[in-house]
Amino acid sequence: MSDRLTSRQRAHLRSEAHGQDPLVHIGKEGVTDPVMQAVEEAFNTRELVTIRVLDNAPRPVREVAEAVADALEDVQVVRTIGGTALFYRPHPDDPEIDLPASGAEEA
Template sequence: MPDTTDNSSNEPARLTSKQRAHLRSLAHGNKPVVHVGKDGLSDAVMTSIEEAFNTRELLKIRILDNANEQPRDMAHAIADRMEGVQVVHTMGWTVTFYRPDPDEPQIELP
């Protein structure tokens, strides 16, 4: 697997369009695991997202209509608050995230 870390920081390198397409295809049949509502990115929601990443590398989150922010803005806020998380895709009110397992990554990026 190619090195996905940027040598200048601890942040992962940006996903290429080919890698994003691969991850989108893997996540296609997945259903959203976490739902974000009017309370936005509360501590409880962030804990739920963190726990969801403990068992998977790809994660779909559904932003409900009554959320105070737009899905794209909320997706980037989540990625900024969580180490190693990258936004793969935003479609409508559903966002797909990727974070490789630090010990045993299951998904091999092209």
């Protein structure tokens, strides 16, 4: 998998996640080990995970999203909007989400 998602792939993932409720909430304690464990466990059963960064969190949603993605293997930030971040990690053996081809692969 390439390191970066194309805008077309991000749009596809956003549509797949439409209506998905946040699975993890990050509050005043910030990104803690239990938060990271909860995100990791969420990726055990799905490829798209939404988190909510509450107003009392110590860092803005973008910084939190980058910290989470950097700490977990193969996790990419699809987007952040408001206090919500959407992450993607394909299942290593049996991916359920079929991403559109990147522009370089199309003729």
